[in-house]
Amino acid sequence: MPFRHRYTGLIERYRDRLPIADDTRIISLGEGNTPLIRLNNLPTVLDCDVDLYVKFEGLNPTGSFKDRGMTMAVTDAVNKGSRALICASTGNTSASAAAYAARAGIAAFVLIPDGKIAQGKLAQARIHGATVIQIKGNFDAGMRLVREVGEVAPVSIVNSINPYRLQGQKTAAFEIIEELGSAPDYHCLPVGNAGNITAHWIGYCECAGVGDATLTEACAFCGGQCRFAQALVQKRPRMLGYQATGSAPFLRGEPVSEPDTVATAIRIGDPQSWAAAQAARQESDGWFAEVSDDEILAAQRTLAETEGIFCEPASAASVAGAMRDVRNGRIALGSRVVCTLTGHGLKDPDVAIAQAERPVLDVPPEKEAVRRAILDNLPS
Ligand code: F0G
Numbered sequence: 523m524p525f526r527h528r529y530t531g532l533i534e535r536y537r538d539r540l541p542i543a544d545d546t547r548i549i550s551l552g553e554g555n556t557p558l559i560r561l562n563n564l565p566t567v568l569d570c571d572v573d574l575y576v577k578f579e580g581l582n583p584t585g586s587f588k589d590r591g592m593t594m595a596v597t598d599a600v601n602k603g604s605r606a607l608i609c610a611s612t613g614n615t616s617a618s619a620a621a622y623a624a625r626a627g628i629a630a631f632v633l634i635p636d637g638k639i640a641q642g643k644l645a646q647a648r649i650h651g652a653t654v655i656q657i658k659g660n661f662d663a664g665m666r667l668v669r670e671v672g673e674v675a676p677v678s679i680v681n682s683i684n685p686y687r688l689q690g691q692k693t694a695a696f697e698i699i700e701e702l703g704s705a706p707d708y709h710c711l712p713v714g715n716a717g718n719i720t721a722h723w724i725g726y727c728e729c730a731g732v733g734d735a736t737l738t739e740a741c742a743f744c745g746g747q748c749r750f751a752q753a754l755v756q757k758r759p760r761m762l763g764y765q766a767t768g769s770a771p772f773l774r775g776e777p778v779s780e781p782d783t784v785a786t787a788i789r790i791g792d793p794q795s796w797a798a799a800q801a802a803r804q805e806s807d808g809w810f811a812e813v814s815d816d817e818i819l820a821a822q823r824t825l826a827e828t829e830g831i832f833c834e835p836a837s838a839a840s841v842a843g844a845m846r847d848v849r850n851g852r853i854a855l856g857s858r859v860v861c862t863l864t865g866h867g868l869k870d871p872d873v874a875i876a877q878a879e880r881p882v883l884d885v886p887p888e889k890e891a892v893r894r895a896i897l898d899n900l901p902s
Contacts, residue, residue: 529555532693533593539696539728540594540689549596549626553589554693556581558701558860563828564841570848573858575706576825576841577698580833580866584646587718587864588618590694591687596622598686599678605629608677610664612714612787613643614865619680620650631677633657633664638786640834640870660781661715662792682717683794691718695725698860705729705759707857712839712864713763713772713810714788716799722862723802726758759860761808762853763799764843766818766836772799772810784815784873787836787865809852817842819877822867832867832874840864 529535532554533542542548561574579587596619599607606629609619616632616639623630630652634644638660647654657664665681672679682688699705705726711719765772766783771791778791793799803810813821818835821842825831833841840861847853867874883899885891 531593532590532690533597536693536696540693541686542594542597543601546597546601548593549600549622550593551583551589551621551625553582553593553690554697556694556697558698559829559831561829564824564845567824567828568845568848571855572848572853573856574844574848575702575858575860576829576831576833577694577860577862578831578833579694579862579864580837580869584614584618584621585642585866585869586614586618587691587694587862588614589622591682591684591690591717591721592618592622592680594686594690595678595680595684596626598684599680600626600628602678604676604678606631606677607680608668608671608675609633609680610661610668611639611643611681612661612789613639613869614787615681616652616654617643617646617650617869620647620652623652624650629653631655633668635660635664635789638789640786641872642869661790662777662781665715665792665794681794682715682721688717688721688724688795691721692725692728694862695722696729699726699729702858702860705757706860707759708762708808708844708853708859709759710762710764710840710844710859710861712785712788712836712862713765713799714769714790714793714836716763716772716793716795718862718864719761719763719802720795720798723761723798723806726806730756730758758806759808761802761806762840762843762847763803763808763810764839765810765812766839767812767814770810770812771796773812783818785818785834785836785839786870787834788839811843811847813839813842813846817846819873821845822874823877823879825863826867826874831863833863834865834867834869835873837863837865 531550769781781791822838
């Protein structure tokens with residue numbers, strides 16, 4: 523018997539809202555359909571009345587939101603006859619490109635900043651068989667090279683300057699609206715190259731503008747005809763983009779030449795989607811703000827310790843920003859807030875281990891020693 527409800531990826535799911543022809547061969551690893559988790563404990567920690575959710579994009583096939591865009595970009599590249607992909611990356615794009623290239627049976631070339639990507643991401647690019655090209659330079663230098671090489675070598679660029687990437691990534695907004703019944707009041711994202719905040723805004727705007735399917739789902743009583751349903755669907759969130767203090771070109775108002783942060787995924791000084799991200803902020807009446815590395819790491823730890831959710835440092839920037847802006851009242855009390863957790867914590871074990879507060883206990887392999895260790899460490 524066929525599996526009638528087998529989920530087969532976001533292109534199949536949202537085909538009618540994506541630029542995909544009917545006869546296209548789809549390259550998918552079952553990406554999308556990630557959980558929107560309501561935080562039960564963090565609002566108590568904050569002592570604030572806020573309806574807080576995280577969209578855990580770390581549960582995509584390669585552990586980051588990049589897979590949403592990559593299924594689209596690689597599907598397009600393969601159908602145009604491309605035999606090789608190229609990208610510059612702080613790690614996640616390279617992991618995703620490598621995996622989808624392997625799935626498609628084509629080659630991947632990934633440019634990474636020497637020594638500045640998390641081990642898990644490097645492991646992914648390598649095990650999937652990508653050619654890893656390491657440069658003595660940061661992501662921005664790699665991005666410039668990729669643009670130049672794309673003109674003179676037989677490769678498809680799969681960075682988010684490829685419009686298919688944003689088309690895939692916009693589907694995260696569709697999923698959120700479907701689950702909540704309307705857009706949240708605020709949507710918080712970490713911002714690096716600024717593709718993802720742009721893609722989310724595209725998704726929300728599409729739902730607000732057309733969205734017949736969503737209308738029907740929004741109001742169970744009238745099938746989307748009443749004014750209540752219209753208002754629900756036309757609602758769009760205020761887009762909040764958070765950057766790490768050492769890599770915050772949107773806060774400086776210009777590119778940053780030597781970006782630096784513990785959140786290596788967003789160690790980017792010259793975002794490619796600058797204008798589009800500014801438009802998203804402006805049109806949505808949102809804001810950009812910066813969070814320090816200490817705030818990022820504290821948020822990562824709090825989420826892990828109080829909610830059981832392990833995201834990578836860059837992802838925690840959205841929660842760090844939301845926590846601060848809830849506390850200082852910039853995010854209105856009683857609001858519904860969604861934070862995107864862009865990547866899984868397992869990507870970057872070194873940072874997690876370095877900041878773990880509880881020591882690993884060395885004990886002899888004896889019952890009494892283990893009993894002692896338990897009694898000494900039970901919560902009071
Ligand atoms: N969070 C994570 C975990 C990322 O890997 C990235 C970007 C971002 C946030 C920022 O998203 O660039 O759309 O604003 N990583 C890219 C990469 C640059 O190469 O993996 P953005």
